[in-house]
Amino acid sequence: EIVMTQSPATLSVSPGERATLSCRASQSVSSNLAWYQQKAGQAPRLLIYGASTRATGIPARFSGSGSGTEFTLTISSLQSEDFAVYYCQQYDNWPPWTFGQGTKVEIK
């Protein structure tokens, strides 16, 4: 089973600033990596798949990069609606599909 590790656990950012979230896989997942956003009390929403492709309707301020075992989600200029928990998930080696433990982006 591939273990996904996200860092940091919590990221404090001011509105308008850049946020950089990291995700590491215990073995290579190629580019088979997705990012999800979960706001409080809501279901997760797909942001990025294929490590860098934005899902339908996702604003351009969200970008993903990386391959193999190291991945990054960048939010270029944080908006109030972006404060949430973000999860990475590998879909290269399945089953099981595995998620990171999440990074909470909070208002500084």
Added chain:
Amino acid sequence: EVQLVESGGGLVQPGRSLRLSCTTSGFIFGDYAVSWVRQAPGKGLEWVAFIRSKAYTGAVEYAASVNGRFAISRDDSRSIAYLQMNSLKTDDTAMYYCTRTKRILVVGEVRYFFDYWGQGTLVTVSS
């Protein structure tokens, strides 16, 4: 608009059973795989079960934690997926999400990821 709506959650005693439903609309249900993902209170996401589309055998997969106790199925004529949960344990307490699961080919290899999620249904296992 793609929609998935879960139902069937509730309070149940340990050892009992519960069946969850995922009613979908806005897409051709039979063309997609479906997965269930759960989230224990205050915790992260855990994949639970997966069923392929009939075009790709309709075969299923389960997480080790539920294998032998849970069963996923689908009714393409009604665009509904189900999760039958038997021998429930307190550790099964979670919000259960149904997800549309998209099949893609990456360098000739089959991959699936979760592109749309329902709002979830809460299952509480307690005496």
